[in-house]
Amino acid sequence: MTIRTTTALLTCAAIAAAGTAGAEIRLGASLSATGGAAFLGDPEAKTLEMLVEQLNEEGGIDGEEVELILYDDGGDPNQARTFATRLIEDDEVVAIIGGSTTGTTMSIASLAEDEGIPFISLAGAIQIIDPVREYVFKTPHTDRMACEKIFEDMQARGFTTIGMISGTDGFGASMQAQCKEVAGDYDIEIAADETYGPQDADMTPQLTRIRNTDGIDAILNPGFGQGPAIVTRNYSQLGIDTPFYQSHGVASDAFIELAGASESEGVRLPGTALLIADLLEEGDPQREVVTSYNDAYREQYGEAPSTFGGYAHDAFLLMTNAIREAGSDDPDAIRDALEATDGLVGTTGTYTMSEEDHLGLDLSAFRMLEITDGGWSSVE
């Protein structure tokens, strides 16, 4: 720590001496704080605003204040592109965080790539970082990793035949496709494959069909929003006793509240450490970062932070760390420092980036959780 402070001071002095120091570091963000993806963008925007305030109170990065320029794209990719252009050309930011959804991310990504501005996305799809784009990074794990984590757990429990019931929204459809792709690697056969619309009110017909399929060992429900809560309630209504898995899309306390504690008893899903902040053991590497974010967010906004806010927290951490490491606010230097990130502990997992990997998380970032007595418990 002392060494870092010293280097920081030296860097600061060096920059000041060189006379190139701007008054502040300009960081851009385009998030979906309103509109259909508001449940993602709202906690993300709140998180960034809180963290910038915190950082500046503590003296900013190497003594320079960070100015956050935040736009609300309402989940519209065209708007996101307009705002990204404005961020780069008018606001002259050195880096961009954002893209709450895969759609908005993609339109910002192509622009960031062309203009050479480092960009950290907060969206899930694997397409964002595969193939690798020079300037594009992301913090959330991919759908594919969620599928792998779930199948790993199923394999450990000896399940070979499963039924899937997926939402037809972007998240559900993407995860459904990814799960079907990797199921074979875990010797899992998807014997029933049902879907439901994101606004549907009753899914008992789909669940009845799955129940009546021979040899089903477990049921998996990729989706987010109210759908999974209704599926869980229907599952309980029908009295199905097959083990039930949800996705990371509903990893929040709100899900238990919506589905009901007794209805969701025994449901398993892959979540992040943030969700079980109170349960983390003393020596857990994520304990400190998770607890401090959790406490600060609760204090500021009077509600528990969500996994999505955690993605923004990690993006901000990665970015400020890279700016500090780079010792300058030159976009190319920040990009190189981002790629060199090694063992940075965030709320989602521990990030180690490389030339081939602009996400930097592995399956260990996910924790298999089970709902017991209306709360979360770790099954590992």
Add this chain to the structure above:
Amino acid sequence: MDAFLQFVFSGLTVGAVYALVALGFTIIYNASDVVNFAQGEFVMLGGMITWFAHDAGLPLWAAALIAIALTSLVGVALNKLAIEPARGAPVISIIIITIGASILIQGAAQLVFDKQIHRYPAFSGDAPIEVMGATILPQSIWVILGALAVFVALWLFFTRTLMGKAVLATANNRLAAQLVGIDTGGIMTLSFALSAAIGALAGVLVTPITLVSYDVGVALALKGFAGAMLGGMGNPKGALVGGLVLGLLEALTAGYLSSQYKDAVAFIVILGVLFVMPQGLFGKTAAERV
């Protein structure tokens, strides 16, 4: 067999939700020939206000009454502020105004309430009722009974009360209605208040099943509208039957064919029916309107 019965229960549950929304369309349509596309927002407001009042510590019944009363006021405000000033405009313009109102109410709800999904407890618990191997939740029965009650009330209103007939007269010929002493402005206000109240009641009843957030209105209004068109716009019997048929179609398709096609099949059937019977199953013929 238990599978079939389960599909029927699912269809009735969903169908009753559609029917309740569809019934809300009838009064305003009967008074002015306007399809009120803000109807779904009344449903949303019913659910949201109830949740917030309940969360603030009020008993559920009181929260529900407040929700229905406040939503009626929103309906009256909609009429006074947006529909009345446009009096004399063609029906199509007024329909577009209601679409605008829908977007406005949704945006306002986002600011006044929040963007989260909510649910409050079902009225009679969550223990499923088992019938021959299939199950139905008590709340579904509340929704079905609610739809039937609103249907009976509307039917009595339009056929047995002077006020109901005044509503129909206003739609038929506003000038003539005025000449026989009907306060047509008052009738319009009343019809918006009643429609909003029915919408809010629907929201109160369905929220434990469908859950509620600021953006559920549009999807509910579309399904309710489809049900109302299938049954015949303006006819309470049509709204009830249309909504239930739509729900059953979806559930049976999802159960026997594939869940991927359930919306498609439902809409193909609606299109088919409307080709043969453009007025819907119970709609009045258009001859009188020449």
